[in-house]
Amino acid sequence: MGFDNQIRAFPPQIWKGRQLCCWLWLTTGATHFSLSGKILSATHRRVYNMPELPEVETIRRYLAQVLPGKTIRQVKVLAQKQLAHPEKLVSRKIVRLERQGKQLAFILDRGVLLVHLKLTGQLVYVPELDPQKRAVFGHPIPFAGGNTLPGKSTRVIIYFADEQGKPDGALFFNDVRMFGWLRLISQEEWQKQRQALGVDAISPQFTPDYLYQVLQRTRRPVKIVLMDQEKIAGIGNIYANEALFRAGIDPRRPANSLSQEEAKKLWQAIKDVLAAGLEFHGTSAADDAYIQPDGQPGQFQQKLAVYQRAGQPCPRCSGTIQRIQLGGRGTFFCPQCQK
Numbered sequence: 001m002g003f004d005n006q007i008r009a010f011p012p013q014i015w016k017g018r019q020l021c022c023w024l025w026l027t028t029g030a031t032h033f034s035l036s037g038k039i040l041s042a043t044h045r046r047v048y049n050m051p052e053l054p055e056v057e058t059i060r061r062y063l064a065q066v067l068p069g070k071t072i073r074q075v076k077v078l079a080q081k082q083l084a085h086p087e088k089l090v091s092r093k094i095v096r097l098e099r100q101g102k103q104l105a106f107i108l109d110r111g112v113l114l115v116h117l118k119l120t121g122q123l124v125y126v127p128e129l130d131p132q133k134r135a136v137f138g139h140p141i142p143f144a145g146g147n148t149l150p151g152k153s154t155r156v157i158i159y160f161a162d163e164q165g166k167p168d169g170a171l172f173f174n175d176v177r178m179f180g181w182l183r184l185i186s187q188e189e190w191q192k193q194r195q196a197l198g199v200d201a202i203s204p205q206f207t208p209d210y211l212y213q214v215l216q217r218t219r220r221p222v223k224i225v226l227m228d229q230e231k232i233a234g235i236g237n238i239y240a241n242e243a244l245f246r247a248g249i250d251p252r253r254p255a256n257s258l259s260q261e262e263a264k265k266l267w268q269a270i271k272d273v274l275a276a277g278l279e280f281h282g283t284s285a286a287d288d289a290y291i292q293p294d295g296q297p298g299q300f301q302q303k304l305a306v307y308q309r310a311g312q313p314c315p316r317c318s319g320t321i322q323r324i325q326l327g328g329r330g331t332f333f334c335p336q337c338q339k
């Protein structure tokens with residue numbers, strides 16, 4: 001099962017009217033069904049999207065402008081499981097920010113603070129914030145329960161100091177579903193983590209030939225291979241759907257059925273769609289938690305051709321966008337344009 005339908009809890013059955021029913025709690029919401037297996041209702045089916053390369057890179061670029069040179073002055077942890085031993089971070093200095101795939105690394109003068117946003121993690125930076133005060137935004141922060149931070153979903157707050165030791169901004173880690181985490185690791189561990197990931201999709205190592213070799217080695221559906229972080233790091237559900245549409249390739253095709261020419265077309269489509277995602281500062285879909293570190297949403301959702309557009313007309317032909325499940329993930333494509 002994919003990220004959007006893992007079983008969270010399976011509480012005891014309850015009587016509803018004359019029927020014995022149960023609620024199956026999933027990461028996407030809850031499904032209410034009778035013991036005969038008939039689904040009675042499905043409620044708040046929220047499909048979260050893990051921030052992908054364009055979202056994490058947008059965050060990295062923003063924070064790389066404001067954090068290097070600052071020293072961690074104080075760390076407030078509101079959810080223990082998401083950051084252990086916060087005291088170890090105090091007095092370490094931010095040197096630079098690195099990213100591979102969906103992982104973001106704050107390189108410190110000693111060690112590395114590794115961050116994974118998972119499904120609903122947000123990093124929001126507020127300059128010149130007094131630790132006694134709340135940050136106020138001109139609009140609501142998704143899942144924070146209002147327009148101020150710390151909010152309902154705030155799990156960790158890192159306060160910084162400038163070179164003179166004066167208070168100098170705060171970074172909020174919000175995560176409504178709490179799958180994300182921050183971890184202090186060594187430089188060696190970070191290098192090891194990077195090696196375990198596939199080549200980054202916007203790195204020079206990601207070439208048409210590399211993609212062709214990866215696809216040749218498996219019969220799995222091409223879309224699932226694109227999302228395999230051990231092969232190519234950074235592509236998730238949104239950009240896999242969009243890239244396959246741009247390349248005119250059916251997401252269900254066995255990966256090794258693609259010709260070298262098709263692999264090259266797909267490579268170009270991946271490069272283009274990731275570049276466009278970055279240009280528009282990432283995708284904040286209707287049900288998404290993603291925001292930029294200044295609290296603003298991304299804009300690429302307005303440019304999506306197929307993702308979350310089931311039933312709507314294909315932007316290229318007169319066909320209708322279809323939605324199917326592939327590897328447990330919502331998959332969107334145009335059956336006329338994608339072969």
Ligand SMILES: [Zn+2]
Pocket residue numbers: 314315316317318319334335336337338
């Ligand atoms: Zn079409």
